[in-house]
Amino acid sequence: MKNKYTDLIEQTFYWPQEEFYVEDDQLSWHDINLMDIIKQYGTPLKVTYLPKISENIQKAKRMFNVAMAKVDYQGSYNYCYCTKSSHFSFILDEALKNDIHIETSSAFDINIVEDLAQQGKITKENYIVCNGFKRPQYVENIARLINDGWKNVIPVMDNKLEVSDLSSQLNTKTKIGLRIASEEEPKFEFYTSRLGIGYKDIVPFYENHVAKNDMVELKMLHFFINTGINDTAYYWNELLKCVNVYIALKKICPTVDSLNIGGGFPIKNSLNFDYDYAYMAEEIIAQIKRTCDQAGIPEPHIFTEFGSYTVGESGAAFYNIIGQKQQNDREKWYMIDSSFMTTLPDAWAINKKFVLLAINKWSDPYERVLLGGLTCDSDDYYNSEQHSNAIFLPKYTKEEPLYVGFFNTGAYQESVGGYGGIQHCLLPAPKHVVIDRDENGEIRTKLFAKEQSYKSMMKILGY
Numbered sequence: 390m391k392n393k394y395t396d397l398i399e400q401t402f403y404w405p406q407e408e409f410y411v412e413d414d415q416l417s418w419h420d421i422n423l424m425d426i427i428k429q430y431g432t433p434l435k436v437t438y439l440p441k442i443s444e445n446i447q448k449a450k451r452m453f454n455v456a457m458a459k460v461d462y463q464g465s466y467n468y469c470y471c472t473k474s475s476h477f478s479f480i481l482d483e484a485l486k487n488d489i490h491i492e493t494s495s496a497f498d499i500n501i502v503e504d505l506a507q508q509g510k511i512t513k514e515n516y517i518v519c520n521g522f523k524r525p526q527y528v529e530n531i532a533r534l535i536n537d538g539w540k541n542v543i544p545v546m547d548n549k550l551e552v553s554d555l556s557s558q559l560n561t562k563t564k565i566g567l568r569i570a571s572e573e574e575p576k577f578e579f580y581t582s583r584l585g586i587g588y589k590d591i592v593p594f595y596e597n598h599v600a601k602n603d604m605v606e607l608k609m610l611h612f613f614i615n616t617g618i619n620d621t622a623y624y625w626n627e628l629l630k631c632v633n634v635y636i637a638l639k640k641i642c643p644t645v646d647s648l649n650i651g652g653g654f655p656i657k658n659s660l661n662f663d664y665d666y667a668y669m670a671e672e673i674i675a676q677i678k679r680t681c682d683q684a685g686i687p688e689p690h691i692f693t694e695f696g697s698y699t700v701g702e703s704g705a706a707f708y709n710i711i712g713q714k715q716q717n718d719r720e721k722w723y724m725i726d727s728s729f730m731t732t733l734p735d736a737w738a739i740n741k742k743f744v745l746l747a748i749n750k751w752s753d754p755y756e757r758v759l760l761g762g763l764t765c766d767s768d769d770y771y772n773s774e775q776h777s778n779a780i781f782l783p784k785y786t787k788e789e790p791l792y793v794g795f796f797n798t799g800a801y802q803e804s805v806g807g808y809g810g811i812q813h814c815l816l817p818a819p820k821h822v823v824i825d826r827d828e829n830g831e832i833r834t835k836l837f838a839k840e841q842s843y844k845s846m847m848k849i850l851g852y
Contacts, residue, residue, distance in 0.1 A: 394747055394755040394783045401776075402660040409660075409746070416748045416794065418705065421824065421832060423748050427792055430836065432709040433727035433819035437799060437837075439483045440826055441703040446470075446487040449654070449695060452667050456674040457691075464646075464690040469518055471653070472498055474696030474800040479823050479837065481505060484699060490516035490541075492694040499530035513537075518566070518649065518692065519544040520611070522584060523551050532558035545611045545649070547584055549598045556604040565599070566609030566649065567591060569634060571627050573615060582615070591634050595642060606644050609692065610635045613651030617697075618669055625676070632677055636684045648677065648689040654698040656797050658742050659775035697800040704799025706732055706819070707748065710782075710791040713758075721758050723785060725793070727819060728762035730769045731812040733798060734805045737768045742775040748792035750783035758782055760793075764814040809841070811849055817841035 391400070395411060398404050405411070408419050415424045419438055426436065446468060453466040469492040470484045481501070491502060491511065499519075505511045517539060519531050532555060534542050545566035546552050552565070570585035581587065586594050591610075599607050612631040614624060628650070638645050650673065655664055674691070681688045708725035715721050735741035757779050762769035773779060785791050812818060818841040825833050 392754045393752050394781070395751040397755050397781055398660075398746075398751075404660075406660060411751050414749060414751045416746055416751070418794070418796065423707065423794060424792070426822065426824075426834065427707055427748065429834070430820055430822055432707050432792065433725070433732065434707045435732070435798075435803075435819050435821045436705050436707070436824055437477075437479065437700075437821070438703050438705070438824045439479065442480065442483045442700055443487055445695075445698055445702060446484065446489060448666070449670075449693070449698065450487070452670040453674065453691065453693070455667070456671040459671060460675050460678050462674055462678050462688055464688045467516060467647075467690065467692045469516065469692055469694045470699050471694045471696030472501065473804065475700045475803065476501065477803070477837075480700055480703075482510065485510050490518065490692075492518040492520060494521045496524065496527040496530050499527070499534060502534065513539045514541060516541045516543060516692070518609075518611075518694065520568070520613075520651075520694075522547050523554075525554070528554045529558060531555065535563045536560045543609050545609065546586075546599075548586070549594065552598050552602060552605060556602055559604045562604055562606060564608035564644075565605045566611045566647075567594065567599070567607065569610065569612040569631055571612050571614055571631075582613070584613070585611075588630055588634055592637055592641070595638060600642070607638070607642050608645060609647040609649055610638060610645060610689075611649035611651055611692075613694075615652065617652045617655050618650070618673070619655065620665075620669060620672075628673065628676060629680065632680045635689060636681065636686050639686050639689075646687075646689055647692055649692040649694065651694045653693070653695040656697050656701040656800075657744060658797065660744060660746075661776050699800075701800040702797045704797065704802070706795045706798050706802075708793055708795075710785055710793065713785045714761075721756065722761045723758045723782065723791075724761050724763065726763070728764045728769055728813060728816045729760075729771050730762060730764055730766060731806055731816050732819060733771075733795060733802055735802060736771055738805070742773070743798055744796040745771075745774055745780065746794055746796070747783050748794050750789065750791055753783040753786075755781045756784050763816055766813065769813075809845075811846060812841070815843075815846055817843075817846075 410417050450468050467490055469490040471492045473494045531544050543564055543566050545568050547568055568585035570582045570587050572581055635648055678688050708727055710723045711726045712724045729736045760771040820840050821838040823835045823837045827833050
């Protein structure tokens with residue numbers, strides 16, 4: 390009878406997979422024996438595997454360039470990293486090795502840009518695309534960049550007030566973008582994005598607030614799809630509407646030459662994840678070119694803002710199962726040594742799913758369980774996977790610890806969870822380890838942050 394955990398995985402998925410395999414009953418991820426990492430650093434533990442960031446960036450650049458070559462697309466492709474996904478210095482350091490650009494969301498992002506420039510990691514030639522609804526400090530910081538000689542800062546205007554506020558602080562004319570307020574998917578609780586300018590209002594907005602302003606010049610049209618780039622009628626319809634707005638603008642505004650297709654590629658959230666990245670890149674480029682050709686308009690330069698796609702698959706979180714509780718005849722709880730609410734906030738806030746696998750005990754029998762966190766909140770649990778309304782893990786025993794890993798957690802979890810601040814029930818933030826490879830391909834690990842101390846929390850609280 391095949392009742393081992395390894396049997397379950399092999400019967401449910403194609404196994405092994407590109408980044409996962411099992412050797413000596415232990416899981417390896419990107420050729421890293423995870424039990425070795427756990428033995429060295431303990432749990433709970435967050436890790437970042439830096440080479441995955443460069444791998445994904447190069448993959449996207451290659452796919453879009455191939456797509457453009459296939460249809461003789463005359464515009465260029467520009468990869469921007471959406472910094473709000475993860476602001477850590479080691480993330481930016483790795484991403485910027487790949488000749489990319491930056492997309493910002495708020496005032497403090499500009500301070501990070503200036504710091505990176507001082508370190509020589511970016512130059513004033515890099516594109517800095519400034520998105521978001523802009524408070525006065527954000528506008529002031531953007532203007533400072535432009536006045537300091539940054540040639541390719543592109544503030545994306547959300548409303549008419551931003552245009553006048555920015556113009557009043559500039560010493561030189563600058564390029565700007567306009568953001569379209571896209572229509573949301575039918576399942577959303579509202580119809581139109583709160584950010585940007587309505588499709589029908591874009592051309593009048595340009596004529597009334599941009600064309601007559603001597604300090605700004607329109608370069609970019611930006612649209613953002615909250616659910617990302619997917620092969621759905623909704624996405625293709627929104628893309629076509631955006632391209633048609635670009636065409637209408639181009640006919641009256643010769644300087645506009647770029648289209649920013651905000652909203653990123655999805656990342657792997659299950660072992661049966663199936664997404665044809667190359668097809669989507671080719672279809673996007675082909676549809677934009679075909680629509681522009683039909684209108685007799687030169688195709689625009691393409692900008693993408695990939696956040697989760699850039700860093701999501703570089704991250705993982707490891708926990709120890711520290712106990713089990715049989716609460717009734719159907720529900721058995723495995724308690725982790727941390728909290729989902731504080732370390733993987735998207736799991737409870739938006740019911741996001743991650744790849745979940747046991748780290749060890751793959752030859753042991755498995756059972757259906759619920760995973761519980763340590764806070765006193767009833768929402769601190771994880772009870773299903775993307776492919777199944779259940780969780781199956783090796784049986785817990787007191788004799789041998791059981792460790793589990795959540796993978797592709799590298800985007801948003803630290804920023805949404807309030808990294809370094811007060812955590813729910815004062816549970817400490819876990820250690821964070823950065824993993825890289827040297828010039829010989831050998832694994833190198835570095836402790837970026839120790840487990841949060843009670844002293845740091847008490848200081849924040851005023852004790």
